Amino acid sequence: MSRRFIVFADSFDENNGGVIALHRLCDLLNKAGREARLWPSRLPLWHGERPWASAWAAWRWYRRAWRRPYRTQARFDTPLATPADLDGAIVVYPEIVHGNPLRAERVVRWLLHKPGFHKGRYEYGPGDRYFFFQKAFDDPALNPDGDNLLKVVWLRDDVYRQTNFGERHGSCYFLRKGKGRPLVHELEGSVLADRLSHAELATLFNRTQLCVSYDSYTMYSLFAALCGCDSVVVPEPGVSKEQWYPDEADRYGLAYGFDDLEWARRTRHLLLPRLKAQETQANDTVGAFISRCDAYFP
Incomplete structure (x- = not known):
């Protein structure tokens, strides 16, 4: 059945x-x-x-x-x-x-x-x-x-792609699930991006140099990196980089703290292939999910 x-x-x-x-x-x-x-x-x-x-x-x-x-x-x-x-x-x-x-x-x-x-x-x-x-x-x-x-995965690379390969200025930031955490980046001129549409975000990410996220796990950090931003996730107290994402491939294009920017820039080109592979692999996890549910609930 x-x-x-x-x-x-x-x-x-x-x-x-x-x-x-x-x-x-x-x-x-x-x-x-x-x-x-x-x-x-x-x-x-x-x-x-x-x-x-x-x-x-x-x-x-x-x-x-x-x-x-x-x-x-x-x-x-x-x-x-x-x-x-x-x-x-x-x-x-x-x-x-x-x-x-x-x-x-x-x-x-x-x-x-x-x-x-x-x-x-x-x-x-x-x-x-x-x-x-x-x-x-x-x-x-x-x-x-x-x-x-x-x-x-629903990869919106039709929207989030790098179109600006020239000069960039300023920063943007996300609070989302990190609302209430101390703000540690320079706020003057920084754009709060929580309520922007996907099209507005893609434009913003292609204009700004830096995207800072106080939400440790939002996909928007990855989208920012796809658009060429320096994408920084502000570390949670007591959570190491390895605890945040044990698999280093999940950290491609992302800096866990401002001291990690060199890693983010060096691995940014690996991010889109990684996400494409994850989108394809999603079908495999759904198949395994179905099989396990059939076994759990005969």
């Missing part, structure tokens, strides 16, 4: 790497020949024992959806699920989701960041299975199954 996959995800947002990953996973599962559907994360499931509360939650959802409809990516194969689709399905939650809102019997937790990073706590079930987006997010205490890598 080939079980359906339900991916629990927010509305598509081109500026949210975690949401992109969830929608991309659903797309790749369908392209691999399995049935996969998205469940909007704010869509409540009906509770028969609490009809009034369920009706109120549903009314709030549809009122919100009328004002701001749930978005998908037109290039992806990501149909929406119905309650009937939940029967017997494997539900994939990102690590940020507490509990089991869809009351699924077969649950996968996809660690798109370190468990508890966003809210300081996490609440998972005893029978849940764990996959991680990259080794830095794995937690052996939660995941006894070893190398359950599930990494999907």
Whole structure:
């Protein structure tokens, strides 16, 4: 029996790497020949024992959806699920989701960041299975199954490419998940890039000399390097470069601190081939994910 996959995800947002990953996973599962559907994360499931509360939650959802409809990516194969689709399905939650809102019997937790990073706590079930987006997010205490890598890539090299090979000036920076950390670079004239569109970012990255990120794991640091920027990730206290990314190939084009700029410049030309290879390899990790889920949940 080939079980359906339900991916629990927010509305598509081109500026949210975690949401992109969830929608991309659903797309790749369908392209691999399995049935996969998205469940909007704010869509409540009906509770028969609490009809009034369920009706109120549903009314709030549809009122919100009328004002701001749930978005998908037109290039992806990501149909929406119905309650009937939940029967017997494997539900994939990102690590940020507490509990089991869809009351699924077969649950996968996809660690798109370190468990508890966003809210300081996490609440998972005893029978849940764990996959991680990259080794830095794995937690052996939660995941006894070893190398359950599930990494999907949507490489926007149609947007992020170097067009300026001449003079550059100034800097830009990202806070994102590093909001609240001390700012250590020169702020005068530096552009906060958190809310810019992809097209605006590509233009900015091709104009500026330096991009500084206080979010240790955002893809935007890589996009900046693809556009020819000196891309610096501000180190987290107590986290070494090897702990940040154990595989040095994951550090191509990136400086972990300002003292690491020579490495970033020397390896920048290796970044695009690395990302292209990762995009291709994503299909392989999805295939392994399917096989392991079939074994976990026969």
